[in-house]
Amino acid sequence: MGAYRDSTEKNMSPHHHHHAIGERHRQLIESTRGLAPIRTAVVHPCDAASLGGALAAWREGLIEPVLVGPRLRIESAAQVLGSSLDGIELVDTPHSHASADTAVSLAGSSDVEALMKGALHTDELMGAVLSRQAGLRTERQMSHVYALDVPSYPLPLLITDAALHIAPDLEAKRDIVQNAIDLALALGLERPRVALLSAVETVRANIPSTLDAAALCKMSERGQIQGGRLDGPLAIDNAVSCEAARQKGIVSEVAGQADILMAPDLEAANMIAKLLIHLAGAQAAGLVVGARVPIMLTSRADDIDARLASAALALRLVHFQSRDESHS
Template sequence: MNISSADDTASPPHHHDTGVRHRQLIESTRNYPPIRTAVVHPCSASSLGGALASWREGLIEPVLVGPWARIKAAADDLAVNLDDFDIIDTPHSHASAERAVALAATKGVAALMKGSLHTDELMTAALSRAAGLRTERQMSHVYALDVPSYPLPLLITDAALHIAPDLTAKCDIVQNAIELAHALAIECPKVAILSAVETVKSDIPSTLDAAALCKMSQRGQITGGILDGPLAIDNAVSHDAARQKGIESEVAGQADILMAPDLEAANMIAKLLIHLAGAQAAGIVLGARVPIMLTSRADDISSRLASSAIALRLVHYHPDYL
């Protein structure tokens, strides 16, 4: 099922109900078997509840990794019985992360899901060279947003891992996002390389990186998508803004992927859309040997379900994950 818009050039105004695209995404997984997933430190009602909701939807087969007593207390808060679930008892959150990553590295699970621990605890374990999850490509985070006022699914990267990525890291970040788009049935995603302006300026480094990334795409160093940049964000998502500035581009006004110049910009863009535009977010880390669902501890059940559906599509789309 293609979850992208049938009319990629739809003109504003556009509005759909919050969460519609994410519900379509979940429905698109119905023919896939669930993936065995290590839920890392599910010691709160929200994290455990999200994992169990994903299980009920047929998206994951959860393996709960964390302190048994705290998981049991969360289950009691939810009034659920965990007798039929695999539970691996660990003493604390660091141990939970290390044990879950070890399971993924040995193919004991096909995905990881963040529970009620800090992101850096999980990612420190996943990024350890000794752990066995790293590949030749750098890991990066992608927000998959369902924005009611935007006619396309929207991916924003990297808002969680790379603070100030260099050109090599940006190449991997873009390629990871493109491969996620493919798994979501966006056949040739349009990638906007963002900056503050749409012209190359020697005193704005992000414009130089944008130009280099576009040339790398032309030379086959980045494949599977159409890149353009530098583009200011209004030109990336608004046909009218691009037209007024005389920008002729296959990407301008209809970007599927927004590649921000750094973590701060990506994080701000995503969270502004979530809190001011009613966007629903799902989060995933790519570039490891398994997908890592990196939801926020404040995320609701809908966001957690969407992250699980993305991981499921990734595992079944990319043979390397199986």
């Protein structure tokens, strides 16, 4: 299974790098060849965009879809696409709430290995997922991880958490970091580098995110966070630019070449991700991690390529976790 990061590019400065838009995500999709598709409940795919994304992921061999939603609306969306649903399992539900509950029930009973959001609100789907009765909770809090393919950055870039935790406390941040590390490991990144972001690179009592960053680094040293290399607090320029880190005199395995950006809160993570998407031409994929199954939270604005990349992330994670479980 191919790694998502090019070892030849590890020490390249972003100032001297540029690859085609979507190239990194195409490599990600190619890296899944040979892996069995994952049985995925597609939740309420009642418009052309969500159904089209699911069907594209099916044709690419990434998922085995189980369409969960009102049959007539799904069939109408298929007609708009000019696509046949022959051979695809469809579970008929009356409305979006029932679609979410039914899909989550399928995941809770291990009938599906992943969930994919369709044409319903994220809050509606996540409300069903987070229900105590759903059986999808683990000992870890769930969090969202963006996987961005940034043409001017030589490495895959994971950003977290831009969707679920508004103002995470230290305990939540520990889980957010561990979830992102686990996804990075599933993508073939050995000991992924995690930059714990703040506005400055020194610990200051009056900036809480710097205290959290310092504590997370110590937690990593003591084995409370495993599998990655953490450093922080780091300002974002020091996290992604070797030159900026050098000018500040920062000596670090992480600075200038972060694989994971851990933002201090949802607003910061969301702004960083959206800025890279709209000003740097980044292509975004993403997953909710930390539940018993990965959840693809696609947006209405996501194109087919982004939806395929999200499915590839889920596929890599499911196979990585099942391999880990078989070795434990």
